Amino acid sequence: MTGDLHSPTTAGPVPEAEPVTTIPPSPSAAGDDKLAKAREVAQRPEAQVGAAFAGGVIAAMILKRLTRG
Secondary structure, X not given: OOOOOOOOOOOOOOOOOOOOXXXXXXXXXXXXXXXXXXXXXXXXXXXXXXXXXXXXXXXHHHHHHHHHO
16 A cells, blocks of 8 residues: 555446436327427436526516515
8 A cells, every 4th residue: 555645446346337318209299399398408407407597587586576565
C-alpha cells in the first residue's frame, strides 16, 4: 500500500453497466399526441427542467396575485 491517497485499488469487481431502457411504443397510443409528447419529454431531461421552471414561474405568479388581496 502506498501513501498516495488517490492511488487506484483493486478492492472489488468492476460493476457491469446496466442497459439503458426506453419506453416501448404502445399500439393503443399511436394516435394519442399527449402520450407521445409525454414520452418524448421523459427521454429529454432538459425538457423536464424547462417544464419544472415554467411551472415554478406560473406558481409564483399565482401566489403573488393571491397574497396581494
